[in-house]
Structures are given as C-alpha cells and as structure tokens.
Amino acid sequence: MTSRELRQKYLDFFIKKGHKVIPSAPLVPENDPTTLFTSSGMQPMVPYLLGQKHPEGTRLVNSQPCFRAQDIEDVGNNRHTTLFEMLGNWSLGDYFKKEQLPWIFEFLIKEVSIDPNKLYVSVFAGDEKYHLPKDTESVQIWKELFSQQNVGAKEVALDSLEYAAEVGMQGGRIFYYDQKKNWWSRTGSIEAMPTGEPGGPNSEMFYEFEEIKHDPKYGKYCHPNCDCGHFLEIGNSVFMEYKKIADGSLKKLPNKNVDFGGGLERLVAVSNKDADVFKIDLFWSIIEEIEKVTNKKYTDNRSSMQIITDHLKGATFLIINGVFPSNKLQGYILRRLLRRSAIKFYQLTGDLKFVEEITTICDRILEMYDWLFSINKNSLQTKEQLHQTIVEEMKKFGSSLVKGFKEIEKLSEVNGKNAFDLYQTYGFPIEVTEELLAEKGQKIDQEEFQVEFEKHKELSRTASTGMFKGGLVDQSEVAIKYHTATHLLHAALRQILGEHVTQKGSNITSERLRFDFSHPEKLTEEQSKQVENLVNQKIQENLTVTSEVMDKKEALKLGALGLFGAKYGDKVTVYTIGGNSHPERAERVEGFPFSIEICGGPHVKNTSQLGHLNITKEESAGSGVRRIYATLI
Ligand code: SER
Numbered sequence: 001m002t003s004r005e006l007r008q009k010y011l012d013f014f015i016k017k018g019h020k021v022i023p024s025a026p027l028v029p030e031n032d033p034t035t036l037f038t039s040s041g042m043q044p045m046v047p048y049l050l051g052q053k054h055p056e057g058t059r060l061v062n063s064q065p066c067f068r069a070q071d072i073e074d075v076g077n078n079r080h081t082t083l084f085e086m087l088g089n090w091s092l093g094d095y096f097k098k099e100q101l102p103w104i105f106e107f108l109i110k111e112v113s114i115d116p117n118k119l120y121v122s123v124f125a126g127d128e129k130y131h132l133p134k135d136t137e138s139v140q141i142w143k144e145l146f147s148q149q150n151v152g153a154k155e156v157a158l159d160s161l162e163y164a165a166e167v168g169m170q171g172g173r174i175f176y177y178d179q180k181k182n183w184w185s186r187t188g189s190i191e192a193m194p195t196g197e198p199g200g201p202n203s204e205m206f207y208e209f210e211e212i213k214h215d216p217k218y219g220k221y222c223h224p225n226c227d228c229g230h231f232l233e234i235g236n237s238v239f240m241e242y243k244k245i246a247d248g249s250l251k252k253l254p255n256k257n258v259d260f261g262g263g264l265e266r267l268v269a270v271s272n273k274d275a276d277v278f279k280i281d282l283f284w285s286i287i288e289e290i291e292k293v294t295n296k297k298y299t300d301n302r303s304s305m306q307i308i309t310d311h312l313k314g315a316t317f318l319i320i321n322g323v324f325p326s327n328k329l330q331g332y333i334l335r336r337l338l339r340r341s342a343i344k345f346y347q348l349t350g351d352l353k354f355v356e357e358i359t360t361i362c363d364r365i366l367e368m369y370d371w372l373f374s375i376n377k378n379s380l381q382t383k384e385q386l387h388q389t390i391v392e393e394m395k396k397f398g399s400s401l402v403k404g405f406k407e408i409e410k411l412s413e414v415n416g417k418n419a420f421d422l423y424q425t426y427g428f429p430i431e432v433t434e435e436l437l438a439e440k441g442q443k444i445d446q447e448e449f450q451v452e453f454e455k456h457k458e459l460s461r462t463a464s465t466g467m468f469k470g471g472l473v474d475q476s477e478v479a480i481k482y483h484t485a486t487h488l489l490h491a492a493l494r495q496i497l498g499e500h501v502t503q504k505g506s507n508i509t510s511e512r513l514r515f516d517f518s519h520p521e522k523l524t525e526e527q528s529k530q531v532e533n534l535v536n537q538k539i540q541e542n543l544t545v546t547s548e549v550m551d552k553k554e555a556l557k558l559g560a561l562g563l564f565g566a567k568y569g570d571k572v573t574v575y576t577i578g579g580n581s582h583p584e585r586a587e588r589v590e591g592f593p594f595s596i597e598i599c600g601g602p603h604v605k606n607t608s609q610l611g612h613l614n615i616t617k618e619e620s621a622g623s624g625v626r627r628i629y630a631t632l633i
Pocket residue numbers: 039040041042088184236237238259260261262
C-alpha cells in the first residue's frame with residue numbers, strides 16, 4: 001500500500017464514523033511559545049481538549065506532520081524518524097473507549113489488513129499516588145474484540161519496564177503497564193505535567209515482527225514495550241480526561257475526550273509486512289536518490305542512509321515552514337539536521353561533491369508532499385529559497401567538516417573539553433562527535449562535557465523540554481496577550497499603510513511578538529510611531545474581544561482576515577475586537593470593529609489587559625515582506 005492510499009483510507013474511515021477532516025497545523029506553532037515544534041496531532045487541539053468549542057464539532061480527524069527533536073539521536077535504525085505524519089482522530093466529549101477501541105481495531109484489521117494474531121495491546125495499570133484506577137474497562141473491550149476474531153486475549157500485569165523484562169509476556173496479549181508507559185501528556189509523566197496541562201491513561205497497539213528476534217541486550221525477555229524491534233508501536237488511544245491543577249493533583253476535565261495518534265509511515269510498513277520503515281514510498285524514493293549521489297547501496301549502509309533520509313526530510317520541512325539555520329531554538333535543530341547529514345554523506349563518499357546534488361534530493365521530497373505544501377503557500381519559502389538555504393549551510397560547514405574530521409583522527413585522548421571545542425571550532429554537533437568517537441572505540445566524559453555545555457547558555461536553552469520550565473500556564477497567559485496584540489497590530493498596519501498589508505507569518509515567545517506582513521518598503525519612523533500609537537489607543541479604549549463560530553463564507557463576507565492561504569474547514573471561529581454582535585457588524589462603520597480575523601484563539605477578553613505595546617525593531621524578511629518585533633510592557 002502507498003502512504004497516499006493509507007492516509008486516505010484512514011480519513012475516509014473516520015469520515016464514515018461522523019468525523020470532520022480538519023487541516024493540519026504548521027510544524028512551528030505560531031502562538032505557543034512553550035514548545036519548538038508541533039510534535040503530535042493533539043498539540044493544536046489542546047484548547048479544545050480543555051473545553052473550548054471547536055468550530056467543526058466534536059468528532060475530528062486529520063493527518064498532522066510532526067517533528068520530534070528529542071528523537072534525533074534515535075534515528076539510524078529501521079523505525080525511528082524525527083519527522084513523521086500522525087494520523088489522528090479526536091472525540092471532544094463525544095464518544096469514548098467503547099467506540100474508539102472497536103473502531104481502531106476494525107480499521108487495523110479490515111482496512112490495513114493486519115492479522116489480529118500479530119496485534120498486542122497495552123492498558124493503564126492505575127496509579128495509587130494519584131488515585132487513578134486500573135483501566136479494566138479497556139481490557140474488557142479488547143478481550144471482546146480479540147475473541148470475536150478467535151484470538152486468545154489473556155491479560156498480564158507487567159507494570160514497570162524492569163519487571164516486564166524480568167518476567168516476559170507469559171502468553172498474554174493485553175498488558176498492564178504503569179504511568180511511565182500508559183499515561184500520556186505532552187510532558188510525559190504525571191509529575192512533569194505543569195498546572196493546566198491535560199493528560200490521561202492510554203491504550204497502545206503493537207505489531208509483532210516475528211522475523212526480528214529479541215535481542216537480550218534490551219532485557220532478559222521481550223514484551224511489547226521492549227526496544228529490540230520485535231514489536232512496533234503503531235497506535236495510541238489516549239483517554240484525555242484529566243488536567244493537572246495547582247496543588248499538584250489531577251482533576252477531571254469537563255469532558256471525556258479521545259485523542260488517537262498513529263504513525264502513518266509505520267502503518268504503511270506494517271501493511272507491507274516489512275519491518276524497515278525506510279522501505280515505504282515516502283522514504284524509498286529519497287534513498288534511491290541518495291544511492292545515486294553517493295554511488296553506494298542502501299543494503300550496505302543502512303544506518304547512514306536512514307539518517308541522511310530522515311534529516312534531509314526534516315530539514316526540508318523546517319525550511320518550508322520558515323525556519324533558517326541559526327544557533328538557537330528551531331534554527332539550531334535545523335543546523336544539527338543538516339550538519340549530521342553532511343557528515344554522513346562525507347563518511348560515505350570521502351568528498352563534498354554531494355553538496356552539488358543535494359537539491360535534487362530536496363525536490364524529490366517536495367514532490368512527495370505536494371498535497372501538503374500547496375495548501376500553505378503564503379508561509380512557504382520558495383523552492384529556490386529552499387535550495388539556497390540548504391546549499392549555503394552545507395557549503396559553510398563543508399570546509400570545517402573536513403578539518404574537524406582530521407582533528408578527531410588526531411585526538412588520542414578525548415575529554416569533555418576537546419569534544420566541546422569540536423563543536424565550537426568546527427561546528428560538530430555533540431552527538432555527532434560522540435558517534436564518531438564511538439566508531440573509534442572512544443567515549444566522551446559526559447560529566448566534564450556537561451560542565452562545558454552549561455557554559456554555553458544558548459545551546460542549553462534549546463532543549464525543548466527546557467521550554468516548559470517557566471511553567472506552561474504562566475507562559476501561555478503572556479502568549480495569549482501577545483496573540484491579541486498581533487491582531488491589533490495587523491489591523492493598525494492596514495489602517496496606516498493600506499489594505500495591501502496581509503499577514504505573512506507570526507511567531508510569539510513569552511518575551512515578544514514577531515509579525516511578518518506584505519509591504520514593499522521600509523516603514524518610516526513616523527509610520528512606525530503611528531502604528532504603535534494606534535495599537536495603544538485601541539488598548540486604552542478597553543475594547544472587548546469576542547468570538548463566534550460561523551460558516552467560512554459568512555466570515556469572508558464580513559471581511560474577516562486570516563485565511564493566509566491555509567485551508568480552513570467549512571466552519572471557522574471569528575475573533576472580533578471592538579464590536580460584538582451581528583447587528584453591529586451589519587452596519588459596520590469605518591474602523592468598527594477594529595479587527596476581525598478568522599483564528600483559532602485563544603485571546604484575552606478585553607484589550608485593556610495588554611498594557612502597552614512597543615515596536616522594538618522593523619526589518620526586511622525577504623522581498624516585499626517586512627518584519628516587526630514588538631513587546632508588551
Ligand atoms: N497524543 C498522543 C500521541 O502523541 C496520541 O495522539 O501519541
């Protein structure tokens with residue numbers, strides 16, 4: 001099966017079960033400073049899981065490209081990738097376990113034609129500390145489903161990973177694991193969840209690849225959550241019904257929600273009965289291109305080619321989503337991807353000729369994802385810009401790469417300091433140095449290395465988990481203010497500069513907003529002041545911010561901004577600042593409401609909450625596009 005076929009089958013299956021297809025979100029979240037990337041399909045759904053009404057209703061489905069920076073180091077085997085597509089379906093207080101589990105089972109065995117004998121599932125074992133019950137309900141549902149297929153379905157309590165590896169599967173098919181494995185939230189464990197974060201027990205599905213034998217390196221016995229590769233996780237139904245509250249305990253959400261996520265690439269691999277995910281169409285055509293460029297065969301160079309394939313694909317997606325190589329945040333992750341793939345290329349060929357041909361590989365990637373890239377036109381870099389960014393970065397790194405390699409060869413003793421120097425002088429990402437040293441049988445002294453690493457603040461800030469440190473909720477409150485300020489800025493720019501101004505991009509951190517818009521020339525100081533003054537005037541006018549769900553057509557008729565080339569559903573949420581009900585809008589007078597935009601929210605209730613806006617910088621962001629940075633004080 002091709003990935004296009006499987007993706008469509010999934011969407012169609014859930015459409016038949018009453019779901020609406022919603023568009024996928026950008027890979028770099030615009031209004032969420034707590035995270036670097038969209039790393040699961042549920043991320044853009046958080047406000048709705050917490051109780052906000054979704055314009056498309058209570059049953060939703062989509063396919064969401066996801067990027068997981070924390071998995072970079074795992075790439076280099078048959079199943080790990082940083083970039084993947086997550087098939088997702090959601091119930092927002094609508095159906096729950098007894099619909100979700102039978103549906104997903106039906107999808108797997110009927111649509112993907114998986115032999116139910118090869119399927120194994122896990123469920124939540126409960127948690128005493130947090131007063132969470134054992135998920136016996138899911139166990140009963142699974143038992144019934146397997147028995148309908150005449151497949152034995154004994155349940156076995158494995159609880160911890162350590163215990164599981166000690167005792168093995170004991171003929172079971174349904175396994176209880178503790179919260180380390182069968183609790184899902186964006187931050188992992190219940191302890192790590194910040195106040196306000198939703199989470200819940202989950203039930204995962206695994207496919208058994210009999211031809212991949214258990215490797216005792218991973219534990220005495222195999223079990224579904226063993227890392228040896230015998231089992232592959234293919235789907236995760238999260239029963240999102242809790243949220244962390246300020247006293248550290250969990251509270252039930254207003255709704256019982258379902259959040260399902262399944263890796264498209266893994267499902268295609270399973271449907272093709274091949275444990276190597278890189279054999280599916282979405283990777284294989286890239287590998288063929290890499291074989292041509294390097295004149296080497298995949299079968300002899302699997303790990304290197306898996307890394308190049310994944311990293312170039314990830315890099316292409318990030319650039320298309322507006323990321324540029326830099327030393328911080330998303331830009332640094334992009335740089336690591338490009339440098340690590342350059343090093344792998346160099347190891348394969350011993351020269352830098354690949355740089356000349358790398359753009360053909362990127363073009364192959366663009367062709368495969370035409371359906372995705374064509375819907376997001378405005379925020380896209382053009383193909384030429386993509387080529388230029390990749391080639392420039394590869395060229396810049398090329399000469400230090402060769403020198404760095406020589407340096408590593410010379411090193412007889414490796415300590416944390418010289419490993420760190422390799423990063424600073426030659427730009428070798430740490431894990432790459434580690435990998436190259438491991439090939440020579442050497443190890444970095446991690447502790448010593450950490451000391452050096454800590455000194456380099458910018459780098460340590462990039463760890464995406466670190467993004468949560470300031471507290472998700474505190475940061476979100478600030479972000480919400482910036483988000484509303486962005487709408488005011490957009491409207492003010494149009495009033496001062498003219499209606500040709502449209503949003504080209506937006507990015508918010510807890511420190512500032514950044515707004516890109518179409519305008520042919522630099523703003524004069526006076527224009528910039530006028531814009532700033534107008535926004536502040538509107539803040540002082542105490543305007544109310546209201547939202548309403550309506551048909552897209554109606555929203556457009558009202559002059560709502562905000563399509564930005566993206567494909568919204570039929571129903572949209574419209575945020576209005578300074579005007580709140582239909583009659584008022586029907587007799588719109590100039591400048592009233594001040595702003596009306598199609599947008600997912602959330603926003604503050606009244607502009608008076610924003611304080612004072614300061615435009616701190618205005619610069620070019622490409623031809624015909626200007627960029628403004630502003631802070632709220
Ligand atoms: N949010 C869950 C996951 O990422 C299921 O969609 O696995």
